[in-house]
Amino acid sequence: MREHSDIVVVGGGPVGAAFALALADSEFSVQVLEARPHLRQPTFRRTLALSYGTRLILERLGVWSALRKVTPIRDIHISQRGGMGVARLSATEEQLPELGAVVDYGELDAALHQALANSAVQVVTGARVVDSHSTTTYASLQMEYKGRPECVTTRLAVIADGGAGQANRERREYAQHALVAWVKSELPHGHRAYERFTDEGPMALLPDQDGFALVLTALPERVNALLAMPEADFLAELYQHFGERLGRFVQVRERSSFPLATSHTRDVVSPHRVMIGNAAHVMHPVAGQGFNLGLRDAWELAEQVRASGREALGDMVMLKRYAVTRQFDVSASMWFTDSLVRLFTQPNPLLDHVRGMGLLALQQMPPLKHFVARRMIFGARAW
Ligand SMILES: Cc1cc2nc3c(=O)[nH]c(=O)nc-3n(C[C@H](O)[C@H](O)[C@H](O)COP(=O)(O)OP(=O)(O)OC[C@H]3O[C@@H](n4cnc5c(N)ncnc54)[C@H](O)[C@@H]3O)c2cc1C
The missing domain is CATH 3.30.9.10 (D-Amino Acid Oxidase, subunit A, domain 2)
Structure with a gap:
């Protein structure tokens, strides 16, 4: 584990892993912290319907042909x-x-991690992040790692933990x-x-x-x-x-x-910290759009990071630009799915x-x- 990296991704699920991979050949050092003790152990069996647009991104990341x-x-x-x-x-x-x-969630996860294993990105398994703090220049992440507390710092913490355990969320139960x-x-x-x-x-x-x-x-x-x-x-x-x-x-x-x-989080960005994928928004699964939306977050954020350069990495100008770019896609996707479900389930x-x-x-x-x-x-x- 590196004590400091330019970018630390919390959660090596498909969105976090895809984001890390999109920056694998960049000038930035990237570290992924994943709570699972072993990578070949998805937390559940799930199939994902991927849109053709998602396929194009996965092709550009070099993982599509491995599925x-x-x-x-x-x-x-x-x-x-x-x-x-x-x-x-x-x-x-x-x-x-x-x-x-x-596709199968487990197979996609494995393909992304195989690609990461062949890259400069460091993936640390068994690292469960339990807290984070930001200053004006960096973020620090506290974790439990092999039964002991550890801390790493970074210019940009990318939270892709699927939303597990986040309190500050707008939640709507069906x-x-x-x-x-x-x-x-x-x-x-x-x-x-x-x-x-x-x-x-x-x-x-x-x-x-x-x-x-x-x-x-x-x-x-x-x-x-x-x-x-x-x-x-x-x-x-x-x-x-x-x-x-x-x-x-x-x-x-x-x-x-x-x-x-x-559910969705109220604060997608804060100094040196951003949430993507299910950490930012969880959708109704019936429309099969959650991962597709999360991958578009990952791709857009990677583009913004590349464009920002080292000095601006993780500052609020860069992060707000990312948030504004993603706002319409995220809210329109959530609104569309939610309205469809509500409209079609009224017995009238x-x-x-x-x-x-x-x-x-x-x-x-x-x-x-x-x-x-x-x-x-x-x-x-x-x-
Ligand atoms: C039944 C079902 C069907 C679905 N079908 C579709 C579909 O057809 N198409 C589609 O696009 N989407 C679908 N989705 C949604 C899709 O599964 C999610 O949008 C997608 O998995 C989100 O990926 P993620 O990487 O953001 O989060 P996750 O897949 O939840 O991954 C989060 C990762 O973070 C790790 N983690 C968690 N907490 C911590 C921590 N504290 N520290 C470090 N690591 C941590 C976890 O171990 C995990 O590896 C479906 C969802 C469900 C429930």
Whole structure:
């Protein structure tokens, strides 16, 4: 561990690791502090839907080609249960090879860390940061490292710890839990992802290998009942819930659940300290946008750091410039996802009609559809 580095990244999850990698060949010394004792140990199993824009960034970081379990998404089918209107987004219409792809969080994490291991960036595992302080010229970070307290200093502390344990956050609870699982259907996915809004909550089926990654949201009691069901009953319930587009569901594994909430920090930047990724904002998972947004934070911050030069590293002029650049993408993404979830989960027959008209309008108006697709793929750069 270095006592002082130009940049210290707290958290070597995919956002922190990508940020460090983006600066691996820069003039700055970069150190990553990661709480996990070993890198090949993600805290959970998770699949991520990555937009095509995210793929382009990962290609530039040199890690895309290392991913083996990649399932392309070529179409997205959006519908509501019991209501009219269907919208379809397609890669062909957007003149792209694909709209996005589904990858495994653990594999992405491993690929990023393999690239870091071959770079000048120092990654310290088993280092849990517990406190930080800033002066006008540097930040200091206190941590627990192998059972003893340690401290490092830096010109720029980049907090990418996923938001774990931060008190100063705006938090909004949804009265729902999410159930995640891997499922297989009778009919093949044909590289199509499904977003379906039901009066119980939205659900997503993302093509993953020869099946789907499922995210289903509902009231906690309902999710608990679905978790406890024997496999055959669960598959039958899922068929009822989703409808017959994919035939029957024939296999399920790795069912788990968690409560749904979104949150964001009030102070993304303070002297010599900045938050990125989930540390700055946690989104509803059903739209599959959290990591995509976090990676855009990482990429933009790396660009600002390169442009700032050594003297301005971590000062408030540089950090505010970063915050302003990111503000629109972050707030628009959070607002869009939150509004979509709220609009489509109000059990109101009148709203059913409005929602159906909305989906029809999206389908019938190519410029609107093109805009929504570009917004999902490239974030604020779609403008
Ligand atoms: C079920 C589910 C499905 C999702 N699906 C998608 C999707 O399809 N597409 C998408 O874009 N996003 C998705 N997301 C969101 C996505 O997982 C997150 O946005 C992404 O993981 C954020 O990355 P991160 O690096 O900011 O944080 P994390 O992935 O949480 O990583 C944080 C890292 O910091 C480390 N750490 C924590 N505390 C400390 C500390 N004190 N000191 C040092 N290190 C620390 C942790 O060990 C971890 O390695 C999903 C989320 C969920 C829950």
